[in-house]
Amino acid sequence: MNPLNRAKLASELFTRFEGNPILTAGNWPYPINSVFNPGAIRTNGEILLLNRVEDLRGFSHLTVARSKDGLTDWQIDPEPTMQADQISNEERWGLEDPRIVWLEEQKQYAITYVSFGAGGPVVSLAITRNFKTFARLGGLLPPEDKDACLFPRRFNGRFALIHRPIVRGEAHIWISMSPDLKHWGDHRVLLSTRYAHWDGARIGLGCQPIEIDEGWLLIYHGVRHTTASQIYRTGIALLDKEEPWRVLRRGEEWILGPSADYERIGDVSDVTFVTGGVIMPNDKLYLYYGAADDKVAVAIADLDKVKEYIMMCPKVDS
Ligand code: BMA
Numbered sequence: 001m002n003p004l005n006r007a008k009l010a011s012e013l014f015t016r017f018e019g020n021p022i023l024t025a026g027n028w029p030y031p032i033n034s035v036f037n038p039g040a041i042r043t044n045g046e047i048l049l050l051n052r053v054e055d056l057r058g059f060s061h062l063t064v065a066r067s068k069d070g071l072t073d074w075q076i077d078p079e080p081t082m083q084a085d086q087i088s089n090e091e092r093w094g095l096e097d098p099r100i101v102w103l104e105e106q107k108q109y110a111i112t113y114v115s116f117g118a119g120g121p122v123v124s125l126a127i128t129r130n131f132k133t134f135a136r137l138g139g140l141l142p143p144e145d146k147d148a149c150l151f152p153r154r155f156n157g158r159f160a161l162i163h164r165p166i167v168r169g170e171a172h173i174w175i176s177m178s179p180d181l182k183h184w185g186d187h188r189v190l191l192s193t194r195y196a197h198w199d200g201a202r203i204g205l206g207c208q209p210i211e212i213d214e215g216w217l218l219i220y221h222g223v224r225h226t227t228a229s230q231i232y233r234t235g236i237a238l239l240d241k242e243e244p245w246r247v248l249r250r251g252e253e254w255i256l257g258p259s260a261d262y263e264r265i266g267d268v269s270d271v272t273f274v275t276g277g278v279i280m281p282n283d284k285l286y287l288y289y290g291a292a293d294d295k296v297a298v299a300i301a302d303l304d305k306v307k308e309y310i311m312m313c314p315k316v317d318s
Contacts, residue, residue, distance in 0.1 A: 001312050003252075009309050010253035014287065014299040017071055021262045021295035023051065029078045031056060034267055035063075036290030039098035039111060040207070040276025042070075047278060048131060049074075049288060050081070050098045050111065051296060059084065059094035062113065064131050070278065070286055071298065082126070082134055089118040090139050096121075097275055099149035101208045103127075112148040112161070115139060123148040123163050125181065141165065141176065141184055147204030150181075151216070151244060160244055162190065162218070164204040171202035173220060175245045188245050191220065191237055198233055198254050201225045206234055207277030207287060212307060215241045215248055219274055219287065222254065232271040233257035234289070238310045247316040251309070256287065256299055266292020279303060 023035050033056055038049040047070035053063045062082040065074040084091040098113040108127045111134070115124040120143030126134040140148070140161065148163035158177040161184065165174055173191040176184045193203050199222020206219035216239040224231045233254035240246040257263075258270040269292055276288035283303045291297040 006309070006312050007253050009305070009312070010251060010255050013255050013301045013305055013309055015301070016260060017298045017300060019071060020260065020297040021291055022071065022298055023049070023065060023074060023076075023296035025294065027074070027076065028053070029076055030080075033058070034294035035296055036293050037097045037273050037275045038065075038288050038290070038296050039100040039113075040278050040286070040288040041100045041102065041109065042278050042280070043102075043109075046070075047286070048100075049276060049296065050100060050131065052096050052098065052275075052290070053080065054094075054294075060096045060116070062095050062098055070280065081131060084115075085136075090122065090124060091115045092117050095124075097146065097273075099205070099208050099275060101150050101152045103150070103152060105153065110150050112140075112150060112163075114146050114148075117143070120144040121146050123161075125150075137181060140181075147173070147221075149205055149208045151209055152211075155242060155244065162205045162209065171204065171223075173203055173205060173218075186245075190239075190245060191218065191247060191250070193222070197252075198222055198224050198231070198257075199235055201230065203235075206274035206289075209239070209244070210277050210279065210285070211241070212303070214307060214311065215239050216244050217277075217306065217310065218247075219277060221273055229270060231258060232273055234272055234274050234287070236306070236310055236313075237316070238313075249310055249313045250316050251313045255309075256289070258292070260291070260297075262295055262297060263291045266294040268293035272297075 038051040061080040093116040096114040122139040125137040175190040177186040202223040210217040218237040234256040237250040273290040
């Protein structure tokens with residue numbers, strides 16, 4: 001494989017929706033500072049985004065927006081959908097960066113989000129059927145932990161969680177297993193930062209894992225430190241379908257990075273932060289992301305092209 005052909009495919013995989021950004025503070029039905037990093041799911045024939053919304057104190061909560069085509073005419077809940085429980089130590093300073101999966105066995109949605117609590121950020125789990133009432137199952141693993149999502153089904157009887165603890169100051173992506181969503185073990189590093197690459201400083205899960213015939217697409221963010229700031233881009237790897245703790249392939253190139261004005265300029269410049277992914281009936285993959293930490297945008301790819309690209313990427317021994 002000529003690496004230049006692969007890089008060309010990587011750079012052309014995603015097209016930004018011309019109506020980007022799709023959600024901004026200006027659209028909001030109540031006063032906010034910013035809206036970004038949404039979990040996304042297709043449900044009842046529409047796209048539901050569970051957005052991270054930062055209020056005018058700087059604390060985040062989660063609010064639902066719905067659209068028939070996933071691009072336009074967003075119906076936003078008139079009030080916060082899920083507020084932090086500020087009495088608790090766990091959620092004291094807000095709720096951030098949700099990811100959503102449908103648990104077929106439980107017939108419920110599982111939302112993993114970051115609770116910004118007294119001990120630092122932790123990954124918390126909430127369960128819902130309707131995105132109106134939420135059962136909170138609490139923090140899953142000790143702080144500092146972020147960027148987490150469950151897989152939609154069990155593997156050999158156990159649930160699997162992708163997450164991103166900080167260990168010895170290093171920020172790699174980990175996977176942990178649980179028989180009951182409460183007790184977690186078999187913690188393993190799934191994907192590591194790559195020295196000197198675009199994802200050399202920190203990495204973390206992007207959207208929920210996406211199942212394809214070849215395995216699970218792991219879409220993740222990578223950070224590069226520069227003399228000016230840091231750049232958040234998006235890359236892709238492929239996990240084994242039945243043993244998702246095994247990485248099969250990993251792209252060398254990023255597939256989405258800040259280039260549009262709305263990604264380069266905002267509360268935090270040069271950030272594309274994918275948190276939601278949806279396969280549409282026409283086999284397009286919609287990735288929803290926070291742009292510069294203050295708006296929501298969407299980038300669209302042909303799922304076939306994404307598959308073609310990942311199968312061209314180097315095999316990984318794991
Ligand atoms: C990460 C998270 C995200 C944020 C990103 C870029 O550490 O806190 O919520 O979008 O930084 O600022």
